[in-house]
Amino acid sequence: MGSPDMENIEIAQTLREVANLLEILDANPFRVRAYRNAIRTVQEHAVPMRKLVEEGADLTELPSVGKGMAENIAELVETGDLSLIDQLIEENPALVDRDVVSSLIEITSIPGIGPKKVRKLWEDLGVESVEDLKEAASEGRVAELEGFAKKTELRILEEIDRLATRTSRFRLGDVDELLPPLLDHMRGVEGVRRVEVAGSYRRRRETVGDIDLLVLADDAMAASEGLTSFDGVDRVIGAGGTKTSVSLRSGLQVDLRVVPDESWGAALVYFTGSKEHNIKLRQRALDRGLRVSEYGVFEIPPEEKDDVVGERGVASSGAIVAGATEEDVYESLDLPWIAPEIREDRGELAAAEEDGLPDLIEVGDLKGDLHMHSTWSDGRNTIEEMLAACAARGYEYFCMSDHSKALAMVEGLDAVRLRQQWAEIDGIASRQPEIRILKSMEVDILKDGSLDLEDELLEELDWVTVSIHSFFGLPAAEQTERVLTGLSHPQVNVFGHPTGRIINRRGPIEIEIDEILQACAEYGVAVEINSHPNRLDLRDTHAWRARELGVPITISTDAHRAEELDLIRYGVEQGRRAWLTPDDVLNTRPLDELLSWAAS
Ligand SMILES: [Zn+2]
Ligand SMILES: [Zn+2]
Secondary structure, eight states: OOOSOOOHHHHHHHHHHHHHHHHHTTOOHHHHHHHHHHHHHHHHOSSOHHHHHHTTOOGGGSTTOOHHHHHHHHHHHHHSSOHHHHHHHHHOGGGOSHHHHHHHHHHTTSTTOOHHHHHHHHHHHOOOSHHHHHHHHHTTOSTTSTTOOHHHHHHHHHHHHHHHHOOOOEEHHHHHHHHHHHHHHHHTSTTEEEEEEOHHHHTTOSEESOEEEEEEESOHHHHHHHHHTOTTEEEEEEOSTTEEEEEETTSOEEEEEEOOGGGHHHHHHHHHSOHHHHHHHHHHHHHTTEEEETTEEEEOOGGGTTOOOOOTTOOOSSOEEEOSSHHHHHHHTTOOOOOGGGOSSSSHHHHHHTTOOOOOOOGGGOOEEOOBOOTTTTOSSOHHHHHHHHHHTTOSEEEEEEEBTTOGGGTOBOHHHHHHHHHHHHHHHHHOTTSEEEEEEEEEBOTTSOBSSOHHHHHHOSEEEEEOOSOTTOOHHHHHHHHHHHHTSTTOOEEOSTTOOBTTTBOOOOOOHHHHHHHHHHHTOEEEEEOOTTTOBSOHHHHHHHHHTTOOEEEEOOBSSGGGGGGHHHHHHHHHHTTOOGGGBGGGSOHHHHHHHHHO
8 A cells, every 4th residue: 555646635635634633632733833834835836746756856945844744745755654643653542543543533524623622522532433423422422521512512413414425526626636647647558549537527517526537448458457556546446347446545436438439429428428418418319219328329220119218338239320429429419519518408408409509718718817916915926926927828917916904814905005016016017018917906895895995095906806705604694785785886896706615615605696696787796706626616507697697707716826827727617617608708808898897
């Protein structure tokens, strides 16, 4: 076990577990904080740690990485494991073994139960696992503990139930980090000619359950062995024939299917479409006397007409009509090719039939990014560095939108510093006129709905984004009122990351989204699709509703460092899932049109 080639996300995950474990063990808070800081560094670092280690780089040059942490990272890179955990077990006999360690750590995944609470539960009640905790809570023993109310106990039970039913889905951005080494590996397997990921990953859904990997290969057995021999494989679930399933160290399950050449397109269609999309395709095929499966589109011979199901895995005995390419498959059903992002049965077949498929937005349609941060607040790069990065991406303009003063912990700008920033922007603009820096700000909507910047300054800004970074827990009526008040300010241009959710970590704030979108339409305020793959806020269905209501949409990155400008593709993909065309998105417009929209 334990193997090299750990991705940064996996290294960070292990370090996070150690930090939680240290906290459970009541370790020195400085030591715990050192881990938390290092985790951030690892997670955000653009270059894989394994590459740095390979190149013999000095890891202590990374922010917040000391000598001990550098050794941890190197050990993880080289062995996939940390001997520190065994050492902690040795020093703390109560930990017993690694199973106890991992079940204690698992308890910290229950929302509201941090490591300190786990420590208390462990020490006072002997709770060592989620099951133990469930039992103790059902018996009312948790509420008797100091610092745990009856309310907490009920919440624990609820959350445990929720955990049990929650299918663990991976965030799309995390999968994009985990997959490339696997795909490279598979492409290098002898006889493998083509590798493609289908499923919800190809539809670019915000979270992905498992990976449907399709390959064309000269030798199915060799392809299967290629997968099971991949370094990142933790466990082989099943191998052989045309299907092989493994679980990666990250927990992600990969199902490999070796597909015959003549079925490649049919398999792609079959394993990409949502279930509902596929059902509609099958019905459409039947109407034409055809049967569609993962092997192709077949004529239904007269003697089989009664067996209309044409279920998965059943090759028809009729003649094959199409299958080698996706285009052929759709064409055999009198349809044009349909983009994977919209194969969700939201009307795409009807639209395709009427030649009315949307002209979906692409990254290249965007002329600027309207939301990013610099070192003036919590960004890592200077304005000039952000400018260079935007210019390199061919943008015509970008918004320099640092935080307002309510976000004191990230040094949000007050009036004095905002004016200083403008002076710097003016200086840069005079030297580098090739790209327009829009003076902007991400202004907090305060608890009472007022904006965190004086009106005179709001009026001077080229572009005003407002968003919520506090009081996430207000009840729906109050939260909605707060947002509506904020959006009604005449200087507001766009509502940033409207629901505030962080996928798999923090739920959306409670707002009446429809009411808010209607108000946006009325006030002439746009809504943002925040492209960060951990946010993707608005989500696809809300962006869809915004489009229906005629609310203009912006797609921006909220980049806190130059490389994050590349995350724009996630926002665009989310937009495509909402059927957005370039016309629906404000930052596809040239600068003068954008500014005249803002002024109107
Ligand atoms: Zn924000
Ligand atoms: Zn921001």
